[in-house]
Amino acid sequence: MTRRSLPLLGPADAALPPLQARWLAAALDDATLPVESNATCDDCAMLADPSVPAGSLVFSPATRCCTYLPTLANFLVGGALRDGSASVRRRLAEGVALSPLGLGADAAVLLAEHTDRERFGRDPSLRCPHYEAASGRCGVWAWREATCATWFCKHTRGERSKALWNRVQQLLARLERAVAWHCALALDVPPAALARMAPLDTPHGLPRADVVVRDDALWGRWTGDAEGFFRACTAVAEALSAAEVLALGGSEARALAATVRLARAQLLDDALPARVMLGRAELVGLTATSVRVQGYSHLDPLVLPRVLFDQLHHFDGRPTEEARADASAAAGEEVPIDALAMLVDFGVLRGT
Numbered sequence: 242m243t244r245r246s247l248p249l250l251g252p253a254d255a256a257l258p259p260l261q262a263r264w265l266a267a268a269l270d271d272a273t274l275p276v277e278s279n280a281t282c283d284d285c286a287m288l289a290d291p292s293v294p295a296g297s298l299v300f301s302p303a304t305r306c307c308t309y310l311p312t313l314a315n316f317l318v319g320g321a322l323r324d325g326s327a328s329v330r331r332r333l334a335e336g337v338a339l340s341p342l343g344l345g346a347d348a349a350v351l352l353a354e355h356t357d358r359e360r361f362g363r364d365p366s367l368r369c370p371h372y373e374a375a376s377g378r379c380g381v382w383a384w385r386e387a388t389c390a391t392w393f394c395k396h397t398r399g400e401r402s403k404a405l406w407n408r409v410q411q412l413l414a415r416l417e418r419a420v421a422w423h424c425a426l427a428l429d430v431p432p433a434a435l436a437r438m439a440p441l442d443t444p445h446g447l448p449r450a451d452v453v454v455r456d457d458a459l460w461g462r463w464t465g466d467a468e469g470f471f472r473a474c475t476a477v478a479e480a481l482s483a484a485e486v487l488a489l490g491g492s493e494a495r496a497l498a499a500t501v502r503l504a505r506a507q508l509l510d511d512a513l514p515a516r517v518m519l520g521r522a523e524l525v526g527l528t529a530t531s532v533r534v535q536g537y538s539h540l541d542p543l544v545l546p547r548v549l550f551d552q553l554h555h556f557d558g559r560p561t562e563e564a565r566a567d568a569s570a571a572a573g574e575e576v577p578i579d580a581l582a583m584l585v586d587f588g589v590l591r592g593t
């Protein structure tokens with residue numbers, strides 16, 4: 242069990258699609274983000290492989306992690322169309338959850354199906370229409386939305402990294418919605434369509450799957466030219482400065498940006514809690530010399546030497562240094578601080 246020198250940070254534009262990276266840079270004082278080097282999309286870390294311990298949860302090469310249906314805001318739809326995306330054109334032709342705000346997805350279906358542990362990463366019936374099975378790549382990579390851009394199967398700092406990415410997702414999703422509405426207004430979508438897209442019984446985000454605005458009259462001057470409309474949305478979004486985008490996001494976006502900065506500061510804080518105790522530790526694998534233990538995520542277990550695992554009971558809420566001294570004495574070797582910190586990062590131990 243080793244601990245990398247932490248945390249590894251890289252430029253936002255290496256991790257995020259170009260537009261969203263530019264917006265994030267404007268929202269933060271320091272636009273670096275964790276480099277999730279354990280989540281290797283080019284060489285998927287979740288596929289079965291001789292190096293993967295028997296019994297590990299693996300994804301299907303037919304889906305990888307893309308058992309998800311992204312909601313694509315209008316300007317993302319237009320960008321993907323401009324790049325020649327056949328999968329986006331197919332979704333347009335199918336017309337499911339299609340409106341001047343973009344291409345939607347049913348949140349209830351996503352919750353019920355796409356978060357099912359048995360099906361996620363494995364069920365081909367849930368495969369994203371933009372996933373290219375032959376290459377294992379995303380067909381709309383430069384125009385992927387907030388969830389796709391911030392989701393990783395593994396995190397270099399476990400729960401701490403994930404907390405930061407979740408906050409970035411919230412902020413970007415808010416900005417994507419704000420820009421989508423701005424595009425609709427800027428391009429003269431008629432009030433009747435705006436009313437259909439903002440039903441009184443749901444938050445005014447992107448539409449539910451059953452709020453489909455296919456009625457020609459509701460596209461105003463864009464009737465019969467949805468593709469032209471979406472491409473125009475991309476031009477509108479690209480012309481916005483990052484400051485203008487943040488202003489469109491309003492006080493909610495500013496508040497979310499503050500939560501991103503907080504999560505980032507917490508990521509950078511390497512101090513161990515003064516007292517720790519067992520967290521969400523679940524044994525998911527065992528050999529003569531090691532254990533595989535799941536903490537914050539079933540997709541990202543840690544492999545620990547058994548000699549260390551056998552000493553975790555010493556961490557029962559007493560002062561951390563005292564518990565570490567007892568654990569080291571019982572193990573007959575020093576329990577490294579780095580190992581403890583990693584167990585805390587991954588939720589196997591937690592501060593009290």
Ligand code: SF4
Binds near residue numbers: 307372381382
């Ligand atoms: S849009 Fe791309 S990254 Fe997102 S689920 Fe589909 S294929 Fe995967």
